[in-house]
Amino acid sequence: GAVVSQHPSRVICKSGTSVKIECRSLDFQATTMFWYRQFPKQSLMLMATSNEGSKATYEQGVEKDKFLINHASLTLSTLTVTSAHPEDSSFYICSARAPERGRTGELFFGEGSRLTVL
Amino acid sequence: KNQVEQSPQSLIILEGKNCTLQCNYTVSPFSNLRWYKQDTGRGPVSLTIMTFSENTKSNGRYTATLDADTKQSSLHITASQLSDSASYICVVSAGDYKLSFGAGTTVTVRA
Numbered sequence: 001g002a003v004v005s006q007h008p009s010r011v012i013c014k015s016g017t018s019v020k021i022e023c024r025s026l027d028f029q030a031t032t033m034f035w036y037r038q039f040p041k042q043s044l045m046l047m048a049t050s051n052e053g054s055k056a057t058y059e060q061g062v063e064k065d066k067f068l069i070n071h072a073s074l075t076l077s078t079l080t081v082t083s084a085h086p087e088d089s090s091f092y093i094c095s096a097r098a099p100e101r102g103r104t105g106e107l108f109f110g111e112g113s114r115l116t117v118l
Numbered sequence: 119k120n121q122v123e124q125s126p127q128s129l130i131i132l133e134g135k136n137c138t139l140q141c142n143y144t145v146s147p148f149s150n151l152r153w154y155k156q157d158t159g160r161g162p163v164s165l166t167i168m169t170f171s172e173n174t175k176s177n178g179r180y181t182a183t184l185d186a187d188t189k190q191s192s193l194h195i196t197a198s199q200l201s202d203s204a205s206y207i208c209v210v211s212a213g214d215y216k217l218s219f220g221a222g223t224t225v226t227v228r229a
Binding site for chain 2: 004006034041042043044045046091093095106107108109110111112114
């Protein structure tokens with residue numbers, strides 16, 4: 001079964017509202033989680049690295065006030081898209097690293113969340 | 119700049135045939151190289167992970183090779199099935215766990 005769970009899988013919201021996406025590691029503790037954005041027929045683009053108990057590290061060009069990331073526990077990270085606009089519509093994917101699973105640090109991805117902003 | 123180039127961008131093959139996908143990278147320092155399969159509208163699923171010392175690794179009908187000297191990797195799909203239709207992504211990790219993603223190769227298997 002899936003070791004990283006994302007919720008919701010699909011969400012439709014009105015422009016100007018905020019949307020929260022959850023990423024949970026189901027059977028391991030993840031000190032680090034990653035959030036990606038993927039446009040149609042393109043590869044994943046890293047948005048930010050979420051570290052448990054500390055502030056997220058955002059990639060260049062990603063607005064930290066727009067995409068709020070909280071990693072309050074070792075099994076949960078959340079991404080909140082604030083004041084969403086149609087251009088925020090995308091496929092958002094999280095991943096979590098399980099460092100205890102071998103020295104290569106197995107990386108597990110969530111199933112993704114499709115956000116549509118009307 | 120760390121880069122991962124995948125080729126071809128897309129390919130169409132008949133069911134039962136084999137195909138090979140390529141991944142060239144300039145990531146340094148090198149930690150490991152991963153191949154993922156991503157079905158449309160789903161999250162990527164790991165196929166193989168290879169470190170510097172590994173030349174080949176298999177996962178069922180998927181076989182990945184790695185030449186760390188030339189910084190090239192390939193993913194070979196044997197006896198393709200309709201369920202192999204997906205995007206295949208090459209991901210290279212630098213020593214600091216910074217991941218560099220390839221743009222992916224879209225494989226379409228036709229009956």
